[in-house]
Amino acid sequence: MTDLLEPRAIGQALVRRDGEQKVRGTATYAYETPVEHPAFAHPVQATVARGRVTAMDTAAAEALDGVLVVLTPFDAERLASTDDAEFAVLQSPDVAFRGQLIGVVVAETSELARQAADSITVTYDEQPHDSELRSDRPDLYKPEKINPSYETDTEEGDVEAALRSAAVTVDHVYETQMLHNNPIEPHATTALWDPAADVPLTLWDSTQGVHPDRAAVSEVFGLEEEQVRVVCPYVGGGFGSKGTPHANVMLVTMAARALPGRPVKLALTRQQMFFLAGYRTPTIQRMQLGADRSGRLQAIALDVVEQTSKIKEFAEQTGVPTRMTYASPTRRTTHRLAALDVPIPSWMRAPGECPGMFGPEVALDELAEELGIDPVQLRIINEPDVDPETKQPWSSRHLVECLREGAQRFGWADRGPGRRREGDWFVGYGVASSVYPTMRQAQSTAAIRFEDGRYVTEIGAADLGTGAWTVLPQIAADALGVDVDDVEVRIGDTRYPIASVAGGSSGTNTWGSAITVAAREFRSKFGTDPQPGDEATGDVDQASSDEEHSAYAFGAQFAEVRVNADTGEIRLPRLLGVFAAGRIINPRTARSQLIGGMTMGMSMALHENSVFDTRIGQVANHDLAEYHITVNADVGSIEAHWLDEHDPYVNAMGSKGIGEIGITGTAAAVVNAVHHATGVRVRSLPVTLDKLLPGLP
Amino acid sequence: MDAEITLRVDGEQHQLTVDTRTTLLDLMRERLGNTSPKKGCDHGQCGACTVLLDGERSLSCLALAVAHDGAEVTTADGLARDGELHPVQRAFLERDAFQCGYCTPGQICSAVGVLQEVDRGWPSHVTEDLTGDVELSRDEVSERMSGNLCRCGAYEHITPAVQDAGSAR
Numbered sequence: 049m050t051d052l053l054e055p056r057a058i059g060q061a062l063v064r065r066d067g068e069q070k071v072r073g074t075a076t077y078a079y080e081t082p083v084e085h086p087a088f089a090h091p092v093q094a095t096v097a098r099g100r101v102t103a104m105d106t107a108a109a110e111a112l113d114g115v116l117v118v119l120t121p122f123d124a125e126r127l128a129s130t131d132d133a134e135f136a137v138l139q140s141p142d143v144a145f146r147g148q149l150i151g152v153v154v155a156e157t158s159e160l161a162r163q164a165a166d167s168i169t170v171t172y173d174e175q176p177h178d179s180e181l182r183s184d185r186p187d188l189y190k191p192e193k194i195n196p197s198y199e200t201d202t203e204e205g206d207v208e209a210a211l212r213s214a215a216v217t218v219d220h221v222y223e224t225q226m227l228h229n230n231p232i233e234p235h236a237t238t239a240l241w242d243p244a245a246d247v248p249l250t251l252w253d254s255t256q257g258v259h260p261d262r263a264a265v266s267e268v269f270g271l272e273e274e275q276v277r278v279v280c281p282y283v284g285g286g287f288g289s290k291g292t293p294h295a296n297v298m299l300v301t302m303a304a305r306a307l308p309g310r311p312v313k314l315a316l317t318r319q320q321m322f323f324l325a326g327y328r329t330p331t332i333q334r335m336q337l338g339a340d341r342s343g344r345l346q347a348i349a350l351d352v353v354e355q356t357s358k359i360k361e362f363a364e365q366t367g368v369p370t371r372m373t374y375a376s377p378t379r380r381t382t383h384r385l386a387a388l389d390v391p392i393p394s395w396m397r398a399p400g401e402c403p404g405m406f407g408p409e410v411a412l413d414e415l416a417e418e419l420g421i422d423p424v425q426l427r428i429i430n431e432p433d434v435d436p437e438t439k440q441p442w443s444s445r446h447l448v449e450c451l452r453e454g455a456q457r458f459g460w461a462d463r464g465p466g467r468r469r470e471g472d473w474f475v476g477y478g479v480a481s482s483v484y485p486t487m488r489q490a491q492s493t494a495a496i497r498f499e500d501g502r503y504v505t506e507i508g509a510a511d512l513g514t515g516a517w518t519v520l521p522q523i524a525a526d527a528l529g530v531d532v533d534d535v536e537v538r539i540g541d542t543r544y545p546i547a548s549v550a551g552g553s554s555g556t557n558t559w560g561s562a563i564t565v566a567a568r569e570f571r572s573k574f575g576t577d578p579q580p581g582d583e584a585t586g587d588v589d590q591a592s593s594d595e596e597h598s599a600y601a602f603g604a605q606f607a608e609v610r611v612n613a614d615t616g617e618i619r620l621p622r623l624l625g626v627f628a629a630g631r632i633i634n635p636r637t638a639r640s641q642l643i644g645g646m647t648m649g650m651s652m653a654l655h656e657n658s659v660f661d662t663r664i665g666q667v668a669n670h671d672l673a674e675y676h677i678t679v680n681a682d683v684g685s686i687e688a689h690w691l692d693e694h695d696p697y698v699n700a701m702g703s704k705g706i707g708e709i710g711i712t713g714t715a716a717a718v719v720n721a722v723h724h725a726t727g728v729r730v731r732s733l734p735v736t737l738d739k740l741l742p743g744l745p
Numbered sequence: 746m747d748a749e750i751t752l753r754v755d756g757e758q759h760q761l762t763v764d765t766r767t768t769l770l771d772l773m774r775e776r777l778g779n780t781s782p783k784k785g786c787d788h789g790q791c792g793a794c795t796v797l798l799d800g801e802r803s804l805s806c807l808a809l810a811v812a813h814d815g816a817e818v819t820t821a822d823g824l825a826r827d828g829e830l831h832p833v834q835r836a837f838l839e840r841d842a843f844q845c846g847y848c849t850p851g852q853i854c855s856a857v858g859v860l861q862e863v864d865r866g867w868p869s870h871v872t873e874d875l876t877g878d879v880e881l882s883r884d885e886v887s888e889r890m891s892g893n894l895c896r897c898g899a900y901e902h903i904t905p906a907v908q909d910a911g912s913a914r
Binding site for chain 1 (some may be wrong): 752764766767771774775778780781782783784785786787788790791792820821822824825830831834837838839841843844845846848849850853884886887888890891893894895896898899900901902903904
């Protein structure tokens, strides 16, 4: 049990502290850092999907007036650590996937750098590549663990026997597509190598964590962490793709080290991001459910197949939510990977939970139909008393309340079992559950110093648009018992105490806990009448923690879909979510996070699809004209509500993390609504009209 | 190849020698230090670089600087006059019509353009009555703002923010 902070600033819908800079465009993102006399870098990418670079003719590039540096695998510096193959840029002429970095040009202008990079002729020894994900591949393998460190497979009870004896079963394969994070700010860095300085390397990098970024770069280049400073006050979106550095950060660092004293800027182009900045693996999910006539699940089995790159493993934990969402006496989850000659997959908003709440939540809808039970009711019937996986009690769980309140707000009772037609449109309603674990990272420190009558709170946290600039002062104010205007929070710089990555929806929980400890230390040392310069620090590991409870946020999402009877055109006029995510620190920024997650979930359901051409080993639609994301006119009404949930076990704020839960379940709710509208069951995302037309009534 | 041009950006006059390959966007961001317009795709696909070019909303990544000798450019930063935010900017703050902020200056310039176009009675794909005034409905705003992508998914707040600013005129 934790004594929760008395909410005074917490719970206020404060306007973003960084809002004015953002609406004016004066917030400086990484590439925009004002520096003296910058040079500009442009990468060279492999144009074969596998093989070896045998020669690179850089003479034309080097002959251009204004070209400063040209680096290739044949002349680049040797890195101190090549343990992580993604970071081992220009260390070998081997090509492991199309688009891999094989060179860089630095020039006086960005136009010249690009021209010079384009003028380099590359000769390859091209090898056949293998980039097709199929669930019948004989070389699928079982990874040792799945992201970040979950068990690969789990099994409880005799699943096969339970399926055989179940009154009703569902057995289908569901597929989620390859997805690219595509933050609107491309991955970008301004890098300065000044060997004579106390801190020789400075990176203004677009990252979800300045400290993890620094740790990775210093290891790769054999520097002490104190020799590297990473600065990132603003991030133009990350959605996981800036949670770890990618090869571009190592490349620009290498380029800067080849040009001491000159700041070097590198921003990936939108097209390059499809090769280099991570993505969500496609998943193939065989889902089996068995239930008795009353709807009680007797067996749940999810067998997942997905891909990774041959040079670096990333195993998306797609089966994880199936381990704990619903009650069942028997259960199995497995993960198998195909290692392919493809770019390296990585984190994308709610890795695991996002694809993992697709197959199971659609299968449940299919089971509800088989049983003739309302899909909301079927979920309520299978509510578990304790965490089915760990057998621990819940810190708090209000999925049923979310389902009930959502149904009431949405008007679910009007749904009716059959198809409804209004003019040229079939109308349908669908529901799905949302879930996301409540996490707190092990390491983060906050410092609080009394300065000019204000409490200056420093922590190397990141604000990706999530609201940290605004929300952390609210927490500090309540932890110190002062007005929020008396608190100044500084984030986004390794000069501030160490902070964990903004990932796993853990930022506020982790940094806020460290701030709470620091505030307690500050008050116990200096009382309520501090002197200028008084300072105290606090570590998250000193915050009370709970090992006895299973902690998750839950939610329920409802979708209204309209499908044109003649064309199959799909519209989504209404999306409504109700969430139980602990205490909401700032309702204004929280609502934006939740509707933002739901909008991205809608985008996954209907629009996004990285079409991988296995003949050439690359995403064919690698730009924003061809890779569709939801646009303004696609969106109807999106409502996010939350329950006033009290949870004394998670942390001193009582908060659970809201950055990712909004994207979980959305696609299933949409697919279920499409089925209700049309009778067509789409088991492969995205739902496009070609999948509906043949089956329309 | 270089060319001489003059350009007025956010009220400030510039005499410049530009590489003829240089876009208006790169000129502002990499030469003039005005990073209010953002680069999201460099291909006119995302809208983050939207500015007001001679008063009209325009994608600065698709405009070659040399082709706009003598032009007047207003960025989102330039919309805020004498420290006072433009009504569209205030509405974006109040509605929390952004998260990461990277598409925001483009959204705001685009919204200012939308309001002007509606004032002139320009119809859009969703305008039903082509003879009367254009009503600043949700559908009208959504349609007209769809060239500006927002990956944080703030559309649900952007549309009413533009409507708020429009009705406050």
